[in-house]
Amino acid sequence: MTPAELSQSLFDLILQLSERRREAGTPVADLNLSVADVTLERPRNRDHGDWASSIAMKIAKPLGSNPREVAAELAAGLEQLPDVASVDVAGPGFINIRLEAAAAGALAKTIVDAGPAYGTGHLYDGLKINLEFVSANPTGPIHMGGVRWAAVGDSLARVLQAEGADVTREYYFNDHGSQIDRFARSVLAGYLGEPTPEDGYGGAYIGDIADQVVAGHAGDIAVLSRDEQQEVFRSVGVDLMFTEIKEKLHGFGVDFDVYFHEDSLHESGAVNRAIERLREQGHIFEEDGAIWLRTTTFGDDRDRVIIRSNGEPAYISGDLGYYLDKRERGFDQNLIMLGADHHGYVGRMMAMVEAFGDVPGVNLQILIGQMVNLLKGGEPVRMSKRAGTIVTLDDLVDAVGVDAGRYSLVRSSSDTQLDIDLDLLGKRTNENPVFYVQYAHARTCSVARNATAAGVERSAFAPELLIHDSESALLGVLQEYPRVVAQAAELREPHRIARYIEEVAGYYHRWYDSCRVIPLGDEPITDLHRTRLWLNDATGQVIRNGLGLLGVSAPERM
Template sequence: MTPEQLAEKILLALTALVDDGALTVEGGLPGELKVERPKNPEHGDYATNIAMQLGKRSSLGNPRKLAELLAAKLQDDDAITAVEIAGPGFINIRVAADAQGKIAAQIVEAGPAYGSSDSLKGQPINLEFISANPTGPLHLGHTRWAAVGDALARVLIAAGAKVTREFYVNDRGAQMDKFGASLMASANGVPVPEDGYHGEYINDLAARIVAEVPGIKELPEAEQSVAFREAGYERQLKEQQDQLAQFRTKFDVWMSERSLHEQDGVGHAIEKLREQGHLYEADDALWMRTTDFTDDKDRVLIRTNGDPTYFASDAAYYVNKRERGFEVCIYLLGADHHGYVNRLKAIAACAGDDPEHNIEILIGQLVKILKNGEEMKLSKRAGTIVTLAELVEESGVDPLRYTLCRYPVDSPLTLDIEEMTRQVSENPVYYVQYAHARLASILRNADELGIKLDEFEPGLLSHEKEGDLLRALADFPRVVATAAELREPHRVARYLEDTASAFHKFYDVCRVLPRGDEEIEPVHKARLTLVNATKTVLANGLDLLGVSAPERM
């Protein structure tokens, strides 16, 4: 029995009490209620504080009296073996073994769909992350968002949302021109401009362009710089896309800043914002009065020379997202973009939207990488950059993705390559993957013994450790829904570790397969069904993090 199924039983019991005239509640009964696992297992399998919530509004006028009435009603349900009242009205519930055990068969039947819910059903969400300049390789900061952003998208989709993963390509402006000038200088053997790009990748890319674009060095200087810029842009973007695909990070839309301007997205957005009454002209420039909405200063949209600012692009991009039908626009930004929070929310407010609903900004903190006890430094301009490709080569996709997803993004993170690639139980990703491989091995052995899972008696799963594992499995949909609602995919990783631990404890004391010439008993089949269900949950959880679930290790 899942917490959601028990919550439904409690609501039905309350409804029956109201229908029978034994209870009235001012304002009516809630549409849903929460059932949680108590911190102390001795208190029961599940607990609810619904009597505390409704007691004073009820005709009984007292939470404990309501708890007593509800407890008596719940005792009539064969799936519930005990109901105890604690303190002023907390209700602790114990579930019958056969009712609890049924969740194993339900999980196996649901397969890859188990864990999904409709908590965010149909909500159109635009999730923008990474959005790196196409002027260099993806680095460590981008790598964190590549893992977390993709995992967040998967979790949101599992909660029923309609998610579009979007990469905003900053392919316009001075940085692109400096990129082209740097490539041209390298190709012609002259010093790269001081404010240009100096990484070794510039020399490699310039040589590649010269080899692949005949005659590019014979062009006049102005044309040559543009040609290098465009050729470099095309190849660098393709490299980013290929590396992200290798890292199992998917994007549905690659949105070009350049195209936004070419299609007059800025002009269109300005007219829409003007209608809302938050634009004004001063000092021969066009301004947005963002201070009306908590920003520290008003922002210039159009400079005195008629050129739009980068803020104008931000405003146009937000308007573009909303006009494409996205109810919620989520931005995943790096630590150096903390100042963007208020101005982006101000854009939403100036566009007539609710900045507390229609736009969300998540700020990711810095990541450090240790190798052989020393920090690996990164600096794109200095050319000592730690790239996504290098990190994958050092650690592998699975350890890197899992470790980056395992922690809240708003806390700084230090990763030790040696620690996250060690094949020991202290390494979380190995611990969870090994549990999955062990489950797969048990099922293979069962198949070799000719055990068919054609019968399942859920009541046989009555051992304490079987109950612990079943309750952990039953909690998976709630964990996924909470991770989606709070935008915290790290909750899935921590859940997987706890569930893997519950499995190992179960396996240590509950023999799953018959030994020697022992007969195949119904309890073996029941436990194999539990093993199959656990394997399903670990595989589904790992998939939400973009991490593989190995059958053998």
């Protein structure tokens, strides 16, 4: 019996209980209950059973009764189910449910049969989500903040897709504004051998870009005027930088469906369309020769200038055009991942959403990520020689590789500052979390290979034989996977997948130490060995599925 089936059975019993109370003349309020409200949890203490529910405490008052009485009536009904071994009522009204061994063990075959589909759900079926992340300026290599969003954003996209969402990964290409001017002046200065402009970009990569521009230019750049030279370095240099960013992200396992150019918002008239839409809705006013959006109506601390008095668009003008463009492309939800320095940006963006008539926190959701520090020998890693002022994606990958880099960035909540110990990630020990999980997967593959060599096959399945405490515990944690995936999607927290598969690895290693899949010596092969092979392979499948959601490989040998 799956958790979903058990929840449905408990829900049906609640409806029957409510109807009996009505027929007995007891005043019963409307429960306003759905199956989704009947949640089950794994008890911390395995002695309390396989599943626990607190639903009796939530419905006792509408049913005109006390929680323990309601729990007792529901427990009596649950005990009649064929797969339930026993039901106890504890504390103020908790219902603790223990399944028959065969019912609990059946999960192993369910997982193996489902394969990669195990853990996927339907939470967001039919929902179109635009997920914008990284969006680093094309003025230099990707720094660690952007790298964190690359790992977290791509993993979140995978998790949302696992719950049925139609996800578009989008990179907002900031090719409009002062930072591009500073980049062009910096590359030109590098070409001319001049000092880096005071507000420019430093680092050896600037000289590299300048050399590539000169090598790829059809004519002699030296004969051009300084303004013409700067324009060449702007157009070609930005393209080269952005091409490099895309290549580095691809090597990190991150690709985007859409690369959206900020410049296009101003060239296509999207900004003007957004202003007119807001004007029709009565939220635009003009003052001191400028065009303003009255965001204070929606809780912003001040109104925002959209078009300055000199006719130049303010930064928020691009936000208006970009948000409207996404909505016109049919996205139900728009998720944006931003660095900690953008925290003050959230209020005005949500005010903008409400001005358009949408719902803040629903049609637009903003996730804020904190900084990342790389440590080696207990000390912060020095800045990149190539980038000049920052630690980059290359620095991380060169130090620990793609798998360890991605895993370390995604295993912690993105709203907390993260210190990554490069020495730890280089160890092949259980202290290294990515090694610990990947080794567990490799061990399941090794057991399967050795079982085949010993003649143990999945030819029989007798789940009632899986009665060892370590087997019950392992089955219990494997059953949690679909719930963890759904929760990670709903809360936008892919780190829950990483922490979960680390837990699975721990339970598996303990099971491996206690229960044999392959007979010892001349011991005959039994259905217990064959059934344990199913459980071994089911564990490997769950770890493999979880690593896949994180964009991390699941090696078969280590």
